[in-house]
Amino acid sequence: xxxxxxxxxxRKSYGRTNALDGLDLEVTAxxxxxxxxxxxxxxxxxxxxxxxLARATGGTATVFGDDPWRDAARLHRRIAYVPGDVNLxxxxxxxxxIDLLARLRGDGRSVAxxxxxxxxxxxxxxxxxxxxxxxxxxxxxxxxxxxxxxxPADLLVLDxxxxxxxxxxxxxxxxxxxxxxxxGAAVLLSSHILSEVEQVCDRVSIIRAGRIVDDGTLDDLRxxxxxxxxxxxxxxDLPTLPGAHEVQRRDGRVHLTVDTAEVAxxxxxxxxxxxxxxxxxxxxxxxxxxxxxxxxx
Amino acid sequence: MTGFRLLxxxxxxxDAVQLTIWIAGALLLAASAVxxxxxxFPDEADRATLLATAVANPVVLLFxxxxxxxxxxxxxxxxxxxxxxxxxxxxxxxxxxxHTRGDEDAGRAELIAATPAARTVPLSATVVHGILxxxxxxxxxTTTYVAIGFAASGSILMGAASALTGIAFLGVGLxxxxxxxxxxxxxxxxxxxVLLSYLACGLGNALGTPxxxxxxxxxxxxxxxxxxxWAENTRPYDSDxxxxxxxxxxxxxxxxALAFVLSGARDVGGALLPARRGRAVAxxxxxxxxGMVWREARSSLLGWAVGGAIVGVLSTRLAxxxxxxxxxxxxxxxxxxxxxxQGSLAQGAIEVFFTLAxxxxxxxxxxxxxxxxxxxAAGLAxxxxxxxxxxxxxxxxxxxxxxxxxxxxxAAATAGAAVGQLTTDASQTHLIRDAAVAAAGQAxxxxxLVIVATxxxxxxxxxxxxxxxxxxxxxxxxxxxGPLLGLSDAAVHASPFAAAPRIDGDSLDLRxxxxxxVAVVTGxxxxxxAARRRELAPxx
Numbered sequence: 090x091x092x093x094x095x096x097x098x099x100r101k102s103y104g105r106t107n108a109l110d111g112l113d114l115e116v117t118a119x120x121x122x123x124x125x126x127x128x129x130x131x132x133x134x135x136x137x138x139x140x141x142l143a144r145a146t147g148g149t150a151t152v153f154g155d156d157p158w159r160d161a162a163r164l165h166r167r168i169a170y171v172p173g174d175v176n177l178x179x180x181x182x183x184x185x186x187i188d189l190l191a192r193l194r195g196d197g198r199s200v201a202x203x204x205x206x207x208x209x210x211x212x213x214x215x216x217x218x219x220x221x222x223x224x225x226x227x228x229x230x231x232x233x234x235x236x237x238x239x240x241p242a243d244l245l246v247l248d249x250x251x252x253x254x255x256x257x258x259x260x261x262x263x264x265x266x267x268x269x270x271x272x273g274a275a276v277l278l279s280s281h282i283l284s285e286v287e288q289v290c291d292r293v294s295i296i297r298a299g300r301i302v303d304d305g306t307l308d309d310l311r312x313x314x315x316x317x318x319x320x321x322x323x324x325x326d327l328p329t330l331p332g333a334h335e336v337q338r339r340d341g342r343v344h345l346t347v348d349t350a351e352v353a354x355x356x357x358x359x360x361x362x363x364x365x366x367x368x369x370x371x372x373x374x375x376x377x378x379x380x381x382x383x384x385x386x
Numbered sequence: 387m388t389g390f391r392l393l394x395x396x397x398x399x400x401d402a403v404q405l406t407i408w409i410a411g412a413l414l415l416a417a418s419a420v421x422x423x424x425x426x427f428p429d430e431a432d433r434a435t436l437l438a439t440a441v442a443n444p445v446v447l448l449f450x451x452x453x454x455x456x457x458x459x460x461x462x463x464x465x466x467x468x469x470x471x472x473x474x475x476x477x478x479x480x481x482x483x484x485h486t487r488g489d490e491d492a493g494r495a496e497l498i499a500a501t502p503a504a505r506t507v508p509l510s511a512t513v514v515h516g517i518l519x520x521x522x523x524x525x526x527x528t529t530t531y532v533a534i535g536f537a538a539s540g541s542i543l544m545g546a547a548s549a550l551t552g553i554a555f556l557g558v559g560l561x562x563x564x565x566x567x568x569x570x571x572x573x574x575x576x577x578x579x580v581l582l583s584y585l586a587c588g589l590g591n592a593l594g595t596p597x598x599x600x601x602x603x604x605x606x607x608x609x610x611x612x613x614x615x616w617a618e619n620t621r622p623y624d625s626d627x628x629x630x631x632x633x634x635x636x637x638x639x640x641x642x643a644l645a646f647v648l649s650g651a652r653d654v655g656g657a658l659l660p661a662r663r664g665r666a667v668a669x670x671x672x673x674x675x676x677g678m679v680w681r682e683a684r685s686s687l688l689g690w691a692v693g694g695a696i697v698g699v700l701s702t703r704l705a706x707x708x709x710x711x712x713x714x715x716x717x718x719x720x721x722x723x724x725x726x727x728q729g730s731l732a733q734g735a736i737e738v739f740f741t742l743a744x745x746x747x748x749x750x751x752x753x754x755x756x757x758x759x760x761x762x763a764a765g766l767a768x769x770x771x772x773x774x775x776x777x778x779x780x781x782x783x784x785x786x787x788x789x790x791x792x793x794x795x796x797a798a799a800t801a802g803a804a805v806g807q808l809t810t811d812a813s814q815t816h817l818i819r820d821a822a823v824a825a826a827g828q829a830x831x832x833x834x835l836v837i838v839a840t841x842x843x844x845x846x847x848x849x850x851x852x853x854x855x856x857x858x859x860x861x862x863x864x865x866x867x868g869p870l871l872g873l874s875d876a877a878v879h880a881s882p883f884a885a886a887p888r889i890d891g892d893s894l895d896l897r898x899x900x901x902x903x904v905a906v907v908t909g910x911x912x913x914x915x916a917a918r919r920r921e922l923a924p925x926x
Contacts (some may be wrong), residue, residue, distance in 0.1 A: 140772045142922040165774030172772075176765035179568065180682060182664025185672055192673040193773035217666045222491075222568060233769070246772075 091118045093244050093275035094139060098148035100299075101134050108134040110299035111148065116275050116292075118243070121266055123290035124279040125374075127382060131299040132279045133173065136248050139277075140170060152244065166195050169242035173249040173279075175229040177221030183232040184210075184217030190236040197240075206239040212261050226253040238265050245269055245276045251285060263289050283374040293374070295381055302381050307374065314372035314380065315346035318355070320364040330358050342366075393498070393511035397485055401515070408477040409523045412470050412548070416527050419466035420534055423458060430456045437461070438600040443735070444592030444704050449867075452591050452618040453603045459536040459623035463544060470544070471617050472584060474523055474552030478516055479576030482559030485512040486649075488569040509560070509649050513642060516556040524549025540623035547617035550634040554613045555580055557641025564648035574689070585696075587614035592704065613637065675775050675783035680790075682761075683754050687791050690750035694743050694795040698802025701739030702817055705732035706810045733889065736803070736820050738866075741883050743799035744828025745862045748883075750791035751836035752854050758784040759843050759850045762924055777920040781913070785840050792832045796825040820889040827886035830902045834882045835861060837909035844916045847923045 094116040101109040109131045116122040126132050137143040138150055141161030150157055152164050177186050187206060191197035210217055213231045224232065230253050237245060251262050259282075266276055266289050280286050286293060287307065294304040303310060315334065319342050322328070327336050327343065332351040337344055343364075347355050352369065359367065427433045433456040440446040441453055451464040486509065489495040498508055528545030532538055555576070562575035590609025596602070609615030610633075619630045671677050758781060761767050771780055803821035807814060839854040846853070864873065865881030878884045885898025 137922065142768065142771050144921055161771075162774045162776040162779075165772060168772070170769065170772040172765065172768055174765055178678070178682065178766060179570070181668075181672075182666065184666040185664060185668040185681075188668030189672050189678055190769060190773050192668070193675070193770060193775055195774065197668075197673070218663045220664050236769075 093118050096150040099150050100147035102146045116277050118275050119273050120291040121270050121276040121289050123286040123293040126296035130296045167243040169237035170246045171233045171237045171250040175233040179222040181221055182218050187236045191240050194240050209235040209239055243274055248279045287374045310377050311371050316349045316352050317370045319344045320367045322364050389507050397515040405519050412473045413526055416470050416530050419462050423462050433461045441596040441600045447592040448588035454621040454624035455601055463622045470548045471551040474548045475555035475580045478552040478556035479559035481516050482556050483563045483569050483572045487563035487572045491569045520549040520552035539626050543620050543622040547620050551613050551617050554637050557638050560645035583612040584614050587612035676786055679783045679787040683787055690795045691798040693746045694799035695802035697739050697743045698799035699806040701736045702803045702806035705735040737888055740824035740828055741866055744831050744883050747792040747795035748832035748835045748858050750795045751788040752839045754788035754791045755784045755840045756854045759847050778917045781917045788836050796829050800825045823889045831882035831886040834902050834905045844920050
């Protein structure tokens with residue numbers, strides 16, 4: 090598969106602070122790539138370097154095989170970007186801002202663009218005639234999203250794009266992201282909303298203190314974690330089960346964890362116990378996330 | 387009442403540095419005037435000559451106070467009272483908008499309004515805060531002059547006149563903040579109100595009736611519409627006419643009452659001037675970075691061009707007024723002849739006015755390039771730069787519109803000069819030529835400053851706002867008022883405004899024109915090199 094984004098040992102320092110400290114990230118065409126990490130881990134710095142708005146201190150970054158700093162303007166024709174904190178021109182209406190950004194990318198007058206823009210305005214339920222300063226946070230976000238989705242970009246860089254959107258719009262957003270993937274675009278989706286990442290992302294990279302600490306498909310990541318198992322029984326002593334960890338009784342149920350690879354071998358033992366209402370849950374993304382950050386003070 | 391005290395204290399803390407700078411600036415100006423007078427006009431004869439020149443040449447009176455005799459203290463008041471009052475007025479309108487509409491824009495007002503503090507408390511706290519700031523300013527002005535050894539009664543009037551002018555424009559700013567939908571518009575209304583009042587007073591003084599010995603001037607009625615006119619007509623250290631301050635009470639009460647009534651009649655964050663809806667689809671003009679900057683700047687550019695046109699009309703109108711006074715009053719005629727050796731007085735008037743037009747053009751240009759920094763800090767540069775606009779093209783867009791701003795302001799001034807001349811005396815068309823040459827010279831001067839400001843935006847973005855405006859401020863004080871403050875010629879000519887080419891008699895006096903042109907070309911080359919390496923610097 091073609092790597093759309095590839096960084097190797099990417100470093101960026103501001104004075105003495107190292108915002109990025111050897112970051113390796115790879116995003117391929119036709120995938121939605123989740124980019125997870127707490128505030129200050131280096132997500133926005135990475136995005137800024139990939140967009141050619143900041144220059145790396147060390148390591149390499151390529152976008153479509155080119156240097157994003159040197160070839161920024163040319164690359165930008167293929168990239169659509171939604172910033173995390175959308176600011177609009179106070180004097181421009183939302184519709185004008187959308188058109189301006191499209192025209193800067195070299196589109197904005199084609200019939201295809203106009204149709205797509207009209208469809209998206211309808212889908213996101215956005216009034217294009219309000220002035221920038223009178224939009225609410227969610228509506229400013231929608232302006233940026235319509236601007237990004239209305240041009241046929243090969244790479245979408247979305248920096249926490251759904252903060253401030255209501256659940257209905259979240260659904261519209263996920264539909265549009267999948268649409269972009271279907272036409273072969275790569276999507277880098279930085280997000281704090283783990284359920285969103287779980288639902289739309291094909292692969293995930295978790296960043297901590299300027300490095301990628303884990304990456305792969307959700308199944309890959311889950312493989313390294315334990316599965317949660319709980320059931321109700323008749324009470325009494327805690328049962329002894331093969332491969333079980335952290336066995337405890339809470340709210341009338343027995344809770345335990347088991348290595349994901351060992352789940353199958355646990356099932357016969359559970360059957361022999363005569364249990365009720367068995368629940369088996371693979372690790373959620375939240376648990377994966379906390380596993381990497383839980384040790385932080 | 388605790389809410390009121392808390393909010394008042396919060397305002398003091400937030401403004402501590404800023405108000406200290408404003409007030410210190412006013413005091414520095416007040417004290418430096420005395421130093422200038424003692425250095426440049428040490429005896430009565432010197433002062434009498436300058437007063438006679440001023441009375442005979444209304445151009446000087448536009449920017450200075452009301453001539454009230456040759457006494458050292460009264461002469462100082464003539465030179466500096468309008469400026470100190472101007473600083474108080476600007477300090478106060480900005481203060482008024484910052485703590486009302488500015489807080490609403492930033493969403494802070496909502497946080498306060500949701501607490502048990504009554505609806506009017508933030509406004510009352512701002513009123514008291516602004517009045518206190520002006521009282522401090524006035525008291526320190528008085529103290530300064532008493533310490534220098536000037537009479538107490540006149541010094542008290544100097545302080546009171548400055549403080550009351552400030553409080554009057556505090557009221558104007560508060561009303562503007564209630565009317566306008568954004569802090570930017572409210573500030574623009576406030577600044578225009580201050581400048582138009584200043585100009586009305588200056589014109590009123592210039593068109594007034596001089597005394598026979600050319601040492602005093604009686605303001606024309608026009609000066610009485612302006613708070614600056616009330617302040618200056620107290621004539622500190624001369625007649626000490628404190629009664630002339632009475633109109634302030636009326637204006638202040640009306641403006642403050644209006645502000646409270648209006649604030650009670652609208653929603654928090656709402657405006658009485660409704661926000662207009664925009665276009666659903668962008669026009670063809672809004673297709674690139676230049677179109678974007680043009681859209682942001684066009685209404686201010688129109689304002690600066692109107693300012694330029696007014697200055698242009700005044701230049702030729704007053705030039706002819708000078709010669710008319712010269713025809714009717716023999717003592718003025720004698721004075722005019724003694725000065726006529728260095729080009730005609732009418733040419734001198736045009737030069738002074740076009741220097742002012744150059745200052746306006748530089749302000750227009752610098753305001754436009756500083757938008758680059760403001761947009762960057764507001765997060766508006768990021769989406770544009772991420773949409774295929776490289777750093778050179780991005781900075782170049784602001785510079786291009788800034789050049790347009792400079793040129794349109796001075797073109798408007800030249801057109802104004804032509805209109806002013808043709809409607810008074812169509813035979814003196816050579817003055818229009820002089821105006822055009824002066825405009826071209828000032829364009830180079832203004833461009834020099836604009837390019838330096840653009841370099842600062844590119845190289846040291848966080849410093850660009852204070853440095854950019856300081857550049858114009860210093861160049862203006864040195865170039866336009868340097869001679870009156872007793873600066874040497876070499877120092878004065880360091881200001882691009884004073885170094886610009888002009889017409890002297892019938893020949894072109896190039897002066898520093900070559901150097902300015904070299905500076906412009908070098909600046910552009912440096913800019914192109916520096917912009918290429920520019921990263922985005924969104925942090926404030």
